[in-house]
Amino acid sequence: MFKAMGRASHAVLLILCVLRTVKAFEMEIIPAERIVAQIGGTLILTCNTTGCASPSFSWRTQMDSPLGGKVSNHRTYSTLTMNPVGIANSHSYLCTVICERGKKEKSVKVELYSFPSDPIIEISPSLVAGEPAPVICRIPDVYPSHHLEVLLKKDEHVLHEKDFSDDDSTNTETKIVKYTFHPVAEDAGKEITCVARLPIADMDFEPKERTSSQKLDVNFGPQNTVITASPGNSPMEGDSLNLTCVTQSNPPAQIVWSKYLAEESIQHLIKNNVLFIPRVHFNDSGRYICEVINLVTNKTEEATVDIIIQGAPVITKLTIEPSTTVQEGENVSIQCSAESNPPPKIILRRKSDNADIGTSSARSILLPSVMFQNGGDYECVAENKYGTSKSEITLNVKYGPKNTMITVFPAALKEGETVTMKCTSSGNPAPVISWKKKKATGESEKISKNATITIQNLKNQDLGLYECEAYNQFGKEEKAVELFVQARLEEPDQMIPLIIAFSSVAAVAVPAVAILIYVSRQAKINGSYSLVKALRLKV
Numbered sequence: 301m302f303k304a305m306g307r308a309s310h311a312v313l314l315i316l317c318v319l320r321t322v323k324a325f326e327m328e329i330i331p332a333e334r335i336v337a338q339i340g341g342t343l344i345l346t347c348n349t350t351g352c353a354s355p356s357f358s359w360r361t362q363m364d365s366p367l368g369g370k371v372s373n374h375r376t377y378s379t380l381t382m383n384p385v386g387i388a389n390s391h392s393y394l395c396t397v398i399c400e401r402g403k404k405e406k407s408v409k410v411e412l413y414s415f416p417s418d419p420i421i422e423i424s425p426s427l428v429a430g431e432p433a434p435v436i437c438r439i440p441d442v443y444p445s446h447h448l449e450v451l452l453k454k455d456e457h458v459l460h461e462k463d464f465s466d467d468d469s470t471n472t473e474t475k476i477v478k479y480t481f482h483p484v485a486e487d488a489g490k491e492i493t494c495v496a497r498l499p500i501a502d503m504d505f506e507p508k509e510r511t512s513s514q515k516l517d518v519n520f521g522p523q524n525t526v527i528t529a530s531p532g533n534s535p536m537e538g539d540s541l542n543l544t545c546v547t548q549s550n551p552p553a554q555i556v557w558s559k560y561l562a563e564e565s566i567q568h569l570i571k572n573n574v575l576f577i578p579r580v581h582f583n584d585s586g587r588y589i590c591e592v593i594n595l596v597t598n599k600t601e602e603a604t605v606d607i608i609i610q611g612a613p614v615i616t617k618l619t620i621e622p623s624t625t626v627q628e629g630e631n632v633s634i635q636c637s638a639e640s641n642p643p644p645k646i647i648l649r650r651k652s653d654n655a656d657i658g659t660s661s662a663r664s665i666l667l668p669s670v671m672f673q674n675g676g677d678y679e680c681v682a683e684n685k686y687g688t689s690k691s692e693i694t695l696n697v698k699y700g701p702k703n704t705m706i707t708v709f710p711a712a713l714k715e716g717e718t719v720t721m722k723c724t725s726s727g728n729p730a731p732v733i734s735w736k737k738k739k740a741t742g743e744s745e746k747i748s749k750n751a752t753i754t755i756q757n758l759k760n761q762d763l764g765l766y767e768c769e770a771y772n773q774f775g776k777e778e779k780a781v782e783l784f785v786q787a788r789l790e791e792p793d794q795m796i797p798l799i800i801a802f803s804s805v806a807a808v809a810v811p812a813v814a815i816l817i818y819v820s821r822q823a824k825i826n827g828s829y830s831l832v833k834a835l836r837l838k839v
């Protein structure tokens with residue numbers, strides 16, 4: 301029985317012991333460990349009790365500074381809410397609980413940090429290569445800033461590093477890192493990165509590193525401007541030609557094509573990177589300029605190319621100065637020029653001649669005081685390895701009558717026979733020929749407007765001086781012929797056959813006059829002026 305009792309009381313004791321253990325007065329602060337709070341965030345400290353029916357709570361800081369939070373008491377626990385957490389919350393907080401069974405207290409240290417947002421990069425949206433580019437990286441509201449480390453990188457390359465270990469800010473502050481670099485053309489498209497780190501090893505918060513990046517827009521150029529000519533710098537006449545101007549520039553450059561003209565002036569062609577000439581001519585040879593302008597960097601660059609059009613010659617000029625129709629004595633110049641590349645061999649000559657007169661380009665023939673013999677067709681031949689080109693021009697030299705000549709047929713004849721006298725003359729325009737006969741009185745009488753006169757049944761009275769006149773607007777020329785008795789045939793019959801001859805004389809020529817005088821004197825000796833009697837004399 302006692303044995304049983306003893307066992308039972310043992311059990312009761314055990315139960316009592318268990319009850320006493322469960323109901324023991326305890327307290328804790330949640331969270332219990334070191335508290336790392338972000339400034340600006342919310343932090344709730346809970347002071348929890350067990351084993352106390354109606355605890356009374358009190359919160360204070362170890363330095364007895366203001367709590368910087370709101371206390372809210374519940375039956376078994378109390379909360380201290382810090383919203384937002386501020387720099388004033390950096391303390392050890394002490395929670396004291398008083399229960400009927402006693403008093404307990406615990407403290408917890410609140411540590412603060414602030415690293416709320418990514419860095420902000422400030423950099424000009426359009427940089428110019430070679431010019432200083434300031435970069436600003438702002439790290440907003442950092443705390444504690446003496447831990448802050450900032451890196452500025454261009455892609456993977458570190459441009460600049462800064463640590464703030466000497467910084468003694470006591471509150472959150474926006475930290476600024478400034479750096480100036482000189483971008484190059486190759487930097488276009490690369491990224492500038494600002495890496496901010498707050499590496500506090502024994503504080504547990506994330507993230508401890510924040511980064512921001514910005515793509516670089518680097519304006520550069522124009523530079524390395526080159527021209528390509530397709531199919532080449534020496535296309536054949538008639539080919540198409542593309543001149544392409546390539547430059548490196550951001551933003552793309554404005555391109556203006558122009559060409560140097562002979563007079564040092566410049567001809568503006570097009571605003572396009574390709575200058576297309578569908579059919580080139582020799583006059584398209586020359587120096588072309590591609591001028592490129594980057595309106596942002598405000599730089600210009602120029603490239604030039606010399607184009608030589610090749611091909612068979614083209615005669616560009618064949619002229620006679622002062623005119624194709626001139627008068628004898630004028631100063632005449634005949635000029636021929638042709639273009640081609642390679643340069644043509646030019647031959648300018650009178651067609652009827654065969655001698656080369658000139659052998660280089662822009663040839664001319666000078667005919668000072670031109671003569672009628674210089675008239676005629678002139679030919680210009682231009683030739684190079686690609687071909688030959690020919691052109692003709694006629695020089696018409698006007699001149700007065702020349703080389704006026706009388707021919708008599710037959711050369712000697714007898715009285716009663718027929719004689720033909722023909723007068724020819726050159727001149728331009730062709731001279732008009734007329735015949736006159738000198739009468740005994742000395743006057744001349746027009747006898748024919750034909751170049752040829754025929755006297756049939758020649759008689760004594762037909763003897764005498766015949767004058768031929770050749771005339772055009774540039775002058776006149778006269779020639780004369782005398783029909784006279786050269787010999788007398790002494791025949792017994794009454795007829796006196798005469799051998800008549802002629803003598804070509806100038807219209808006023810002395811020999812003709814002499815003969816006339818002789819004939820007249822013989823006539824006078826015989827006391828009469830009968831030509832027939834005179835002719836009877838032996839000459």
Ligand SMILES: *[C@@H]1O[C@H](CO)[C@@H](O)[C@H](O)[C@H]1NC(C)=O
Nearest residue numbers: 330346348349350376377378
């Ligand atoms: C207090 O502690 C008890 C026991 O550990 C737990 O059940 C209760 O949820 C806690 N109260 C608060 C407000 O944390």
Ligand SMILES: *[C@@H]1O[C@H](CO)[C@@H](O)[C@H](O)[C@H]1NC(C)=O
Nearest residue numbers: 530531540541542543574576
């Ligand atoms: C020039 O360019 C045009 C188009 O722009 C093309 O049709 C032509 O074939 C090119 N000519 C040459 C010689 O490159």
Ligand SMILES: *[C@@H]1O[C@H](CO)[C@@H](O)[C@H](O)[C@H]1NC(C)=O
Nearest residue numbers: 580581582583584585614616
């Ligand atoms: C170049 O030559 C071509 C053909 O000979 C001609 O049509 C064109 O007018 C010339 N251009 C100039 C600028 O002289």
Ligand SMILES: *[C@@H]1O[C@H](CO)[C@@H](O)[C@H](O)[C@H]1NC(C)=O
Nearest residue numbers: 593594595596597598599600
């Ligand atoms: C560009 O350069 C020219 C001369 O070099 C100057 O007159 C002009 O003001 C500049 N323009 C800009 C936008 O910089």
Ligand SMILES: *[C@@H]1O[C@H](CO)[C@@H](O)[C@H](O)[C@H]1NC(C)=O
Nearest residue numbers: 628629630631632667668669
């Ligand atoms: C021809 O040229 C010569 C010398 O150059 C000059 O003396 C003469 O007057 C010129 N004649 C004419 C008709 O122009």
Ligand SMILES: *[C@@H]1O[C@H](CO)[C@@H](O)[C@H](O)[C@H]1NC(C)=O
Nearest residue numbers: 747748749750751752753754
């Ligand atoms: C000139 O001669 C031709 C024949 O030779 C003749 O027909 C013509 O009538 C003559 N004229 C004169 C004016 O005598």
